[in-house]
Each structure stands twice: as structure tokens, then as C-alpha cells.
Amino acid sequence: MKRILPFSLVIITALILAACGGASAESPVQLVDNYSVSGGAPVAQDSALPASAPEARAAEESAANTGSGVSAAAVERIVIKNADLAIVVSDVEGRMKNIQIMAEQMGGFVVSSNLYQSFTSDYIEVPEAQIVIRVPSDQLEKAMDQIKKDTVEVQTENISGQDVTAEYVDLQSRLKNLEAAEAQLDEILKKATETEDVVNVFNQLVYYREQIELVKGQIKYYEEAAALSAISVRIIAEETIQPVVIGTWEPKGVALEAVQNLIDFLKGFTEFLITFVIYILPVLIIIFLSLYLVFLGVRALFRKMRGNKVRNEQPQDVSVEKK
Template sequence: MFKKIGFMLILFVLLLAGCSGGMSQDDSSKMSSEGDMNSSADMENASDDIAFSESEEDNAVAGEKSKAEQKADLEANESADQRMVIYNAEMDIRVENFEKARNLLEQKAKAYKGYIVQSDSNRFDGEQQSGTMTFRIPQEHFNAFLNDAEGLSVQVNHRAVSGQDVTEEYVDLESRLKSKKAVEARLLDFMQQAQKTDDLLKISSDLADVQEQIEQIAGRKKFLENQTALSTVTITLQENEVTVPKIENDSLNTWQKIKKQFADNINILLSAGSWIIVFLIGNFPILLIVGAVVAGGIYFLRKKASRGQNNNVDSNS
């Protein structure tokens, strides 16, 4: 009896152990499958995060590129607006009245904050006037002044406009000036720290050279600024209308003309007599010698002729 009960207990324990082992395997498989699912989900989430971060990075890069391009375009537009160009213009025009046109051009130049550099005029045959004027006009009023000058004319014979872009040279001068000033600052620091006389002399010499170069660069830079700020306009004016001389109302009468003619003749005679007297007195020594020679020659010829006549008379007798 006890053996059967013991056998049943052993069998029950074995069955219980087998069930527990199967359950543990099922649990482990479930746990492993759940772990795999969790890991795959984590990987998917990670990949999604990576993809999202990459898309964000791409968007950021694209945004930066667009901003950079916009900035470059803006700088290009600003540089185009700030280009430094030296403008010169030449005009040859005909006007109805020279003096009036010249005065109007001077007034226009003053109104545009410009000034006249050179002006000359001349008159042909005592009637027609012509001349040349050179103006310095602010660049923003350059075209307006040319149009005003053309509006004063009755005919435009010649108009030429030229420009010289000096932007690159100006930028280079600014860069060189900045570099030279940095060198100057370093040399000044070295001079303060130098203790030997030789070092001070060497630094002073280098500093003088650098400062001279700075003055030259600054002078050239200022010249370009002035040339670009003010444009040069040269205008040649030619008068178109002919001035007719006025008829004199106060003409001389006949008696006045006679007196004038008589006085003119008296003046001519007095002038001739004065010239003769001056000639005779001034050349008296020479005339005396010449007169003596001529008189001696005449006397000799007459004496010779008289001797010839006497000889002929003697031969006839």
C-alpha cells in the first residue's frame, strides 16, 4: 500500500517537474520573442529618429545654403550699387546766345552743388562767340546736367560719355591700407619694447617707410573718392545767330569831315618834315663826307672836260 502511494507521489513529482519545465520553456520563448519584438521596435524607432534627424539636418543645410545664397546675392547687389566709376562727358552744342547759355549753365552747376573748373571764350569776325567750359558735377546729377545742357542748345554736334571702373583698385587700396596700419601698430609696440639703440634706429626707419606708404595709399584713395564723387563735363558752345551791327545815328557832317581831312594832311606834312629834319641832322657827318666826295668828283670831271676843249681849240688854230 505504501509502495503504491510512494510510487504515485514520485510519478506526481515527475509530472509536476515536466509541466514546470514546459512552462519555463514557453515563458522563455515568449520572453525571447517579446525581447526580439522590443529590440526590433527599438531599432525601428532608432532608425526613425536617425531618419528624422537626417531630414532635419538636410533641411537645416538647405536653409543655410539658401541663407548663404541670399546673403551672397544681397552683397552682390550692394557691391553693384556701390561700384566706383569715374564718369567723363564731352559735348559740342550750338546755342542762340552765347552769354545767356553760359550764365544758365553756371546757374545749373551751382544748383546741383557743382562748380566750374575752366572757362574761355573768343569772338570770330567781331560777331559770333564761342567758348569751352569745364564743370565738376556730383555723380547723382550727372545725367540731369547733361540733359539740361542739351536742352539749352539748338543743335548737338557731339556728345560722348565715358566711365572708368576703379572699384577693384579702391578695394585693393583699402586692404593695403588696413595691412599697413597693422604693421605700423606692431612697429610702434616694438619701439616701446626696444631697449637697444640699434633696434630703435632700425624700427624707426621701418616705421617711416610704412608711414610714407600709408600716406601714399591714403592719398590715392582720397583721389579716387573725389573723382568718383564728382564727374567732369566739358562743353563747347558755339553761337548760332549773327549779331548785326547797329547803324550810327551821330554821323559826321561835311564841314567836320573837311576839318578832319585838313588836320590829317597837316599832320602828314608835319610828320614828313619832322622825318626829313631828323634824317638830315642825324646823318649830317655821313652826308658831309658823301657831299665832299661827290663835289670833288664833279670838280675833277669838269676840269678834265675843260682841258679837253682847250686842246681842241689849239689844234684847230
């Protein structure tokens, strides 16, 4: 058994090295080793398994020549598509509900929705909403058209795509080799009789099963992200973008900016006058009146003290003259 175990571990190491070698040959980005997608976790390197250098090198070359039989060109492209929209509507709450219903009818779902209050340039409170939905990627354009339908204005519209085919193929190759290593370890564990051998093989088996679950999770993320596109929609009330109209004249361009600045200045100046008359002026009057009363009191006190001093000095002057 002690002779079988090292040789079997060499085979396992060769399979793992083949997985790493195949991944690096197919893509310059090793997503599994440093996974950046939310929910993923870094996968540790598989160099901890014992193996002699010549045997490991020979096994790696053999596995690389065999290959996994999977390439990025041989599989369907995996593209993650997402979109962002900002629309202006007359009924914010009603449009948000319609988008929710549309997503469910298309086989998607609502990721998040938020209805809150915003303010116009005239400080009028109006509703505004933010909603994120997921719909099947093949219906992304149809969903975008329905969202834009009957809107007052579409302020922004962005569609982005990310091709993750190479990363997906790397993960599939990695998973295949990890599962082959797991099967080999299962066989070794069944034949092991020594307690130390059983513990070592079991620990390695647990490690590889953890790696398999991580890779499966990453593969599932790519599949779901490619199958369902995310659409983020900001819904703005029509009152927020009402144009400036002076009589029958509707200024545009530089004139509109100048008129808007003038209106903002007049509103700010008017608000300052109101605040000054109602709040600042009464406070100043109270402060100055208090200071004036204190001044009158201090002045009266000094006059009184001066008068007492003069009266005290007059009898002394009279007595000196009599003598």
C-alpha cells in the same frame, strides 16, 4: 629684446608681402606701385625689411591663405564717368551762368570757366566760352539734358567711363596690411630699449606711415572721382555757324563747299586789292620815284663832266692848227 626684434620684423615683412601678393592676385595692374593719376605718387617696394627667406616665405603663404576678405566682386563697382559737350546757343554768357547755377543746385561745383572772343568766317567778333563742372554721378544724365535744353545745335556729345573697382580693392587691401604693420611696429617701439633698435623701428614706422597716407590719398581720389562726374562744355555763338544764303537759295553739301570756297577767294582777292592800292602801290611809287630822281641826278652829273672835258680839249686843238 634683441631676440624679439628680429622675430617681430619677420612678422611685419610677412604682412607687407601678403599685401603685395594679394594685390597682384586680384589685379594685373599694380596701381600703388606705379600710380599715374594726377596727384598720386609712386609707392616704394617694401622689400627693405630684414627677414630670413624661409620664415618670410612661410609667413607670406599664411597671410595669402588668410586673405583680406575683400574682392572686386564683393564690393560696389567704382566707375568714373566724364562727359564732353559742344553746344551752339544764342547767348553764350547767359548760358555759361545758367550752367554754373545748375551745377551748384545739383550739389556740384565749377572747376574752371573761361569766356573769350572768337571770330566768324566774316571776321566778326563773337563771344565763346569753355566751362568744366562736377556734378554727382547719379545726376550726370539729368545735367546733360539741362545743358542741351533750348540749344540751337549740339555739335558733339561724348560720355566716357572707367571701371577702377579692381584698383580700388587693391588699394583697400594694401591699406589694411600697411595699417597692421604700423600697429606691430608701434608695439615693437614701445618694447624697444636699445637706442639702435629704437631708431631703426622709428624710421620704419615713419616710412609705413608715409605709405599709408599715399594709399589713403589714392583711395580718396577714386572715391571723389566716382562720386562726382566732370562735364566739359564748349559754348559756341550762333553767329559762328550761320549758313550761306544766296537770295532764297541755301546751298548744301558739295554746292555749299564750292560756294564757300568762292566766297573765301573773292574776300581774299578783295583784301589783296585793297592792301595793294592803299599800301603796296604807294610804297612802290615812292621807291621808283626815288630811284628815278637818283638816275636823273647821276645822268646830269655825267653830262656835266663830259661837257667840261670837251671844253678843255677844244683850246688845245686850236693851238695845234695855228702852228
